[in-house]
Amino acid sequence: MRIDIWSDVICPFCWIGKRHLEDALGSFRAEHPDTEVDVVWRAYELDPAAPRHHDDSPAESSAQMLSRKYGMPLAEAEAGQEQMAARFSELGLEFDWRSAKVCSTFDAHRLAALAADHGKSDEVDEAVRRAHFTDGLEISDPAVLRRIGVGAGIPAEDVDRVLAGDEFTDRVRVDVETARGIGVKGVPFFVFDGRFAVSGAQPVEVFDQALAQAHGATQG
Incomplete structure (x- = not known):
């Protein structure tokens, strides 16, 4: 199955x-x-327009993004994030929504494609989610993704090659287009x-x- x-x-x-x-x-x-x-x-990709790199500008928090996207007061968005953190806690997960940074996930998906080819899908998936939700890291940052990939057991030279180029871009785009195609x-x-x-x-x-x-x- x-x-x-x-x-x-x-x-x-x-x-x-x-x-x-x-x-x-x-x-x-x-x-x-x-x-x-x-x-x-x-x-x-929930937000294909999200920036890959924030450089010196501060990254938007998840609450700020929700407030902007849905036109709700920031306090309401923060209350919703606090409720989400409580749901996470029930499952043994941690959501530090005050630190979580909104950024592009495209390169994280490319790393996930590489991980699948190495039989490391779950290890990388868990590590990327933890980096975002728990550790407040920007998962568009190549250095963050490199640590995750190598830490999961993928050869460093493969991780470096993928992050330095555009490998697996087509696979990510096919997944996104397939999703649209099936509604x-x-x-x-x-x-x-x-x-x-x-x-x-x-x-x-x-x-x-x-x-x-x-x-x-x-x-x-």
């Missing part, structure tokens, strides 16, 4: 949805130990075995049902 997941690494709902899917997968694998599940991460309006977006879709950070029970449905279809 294959699960394709369109996600952006600065989307808080995507990390929540990932954790819910992981819980469901734990139960599914216990019940169906002979069924191999292949999880494939797909790139999606994805937001992330996370999960497609189970190319047949059943789940949109959003749904409860674990919804993922339980999707896995059972996809497994039943493959057995039928």
Whole structure:
């Protein structure tokens, strides 16, 4: 069984949805130990216009971005981020929304594509999300991405080559265009075995049902 997941690494709902899917997968694998599940991460950009490098100008915080994007008072946006941090805490995650910096995720997606080729998808995905949500780092910064890639076990020369050039650009763009083609309006977006879709950070029970449905279809 294959699960394709369109996600952006600065989307808080995507990390929540990932954790819910992981819980469901734990139960599914216990019940169906002979069924191999292949999880494939797909790139999606929530804000393609976000800057890659902020240089000396201060990066926009997540609360400031929400206030600007949706025209809400900053205090309201901050209250929403505090609520999101509480949801993270329930899952053992940490969201330091005061420090989280909004920036381009394009190069992070290119690093993720490299990681997939090295069998390091989950390690890099977790590290990039932690860098953004927990550590307040700019994940558009090549130095940050290099530390993540090398720290995950990808050869330094491969990481340096990718970050210095435009390798995997086409793969990222194909993922984004594919998402548009199948009508994805937001992330996370999960497609189970190319047949059943789940949109959003749904409860674990919804993922339980999707896995059972996809497994039943493959057995039928």
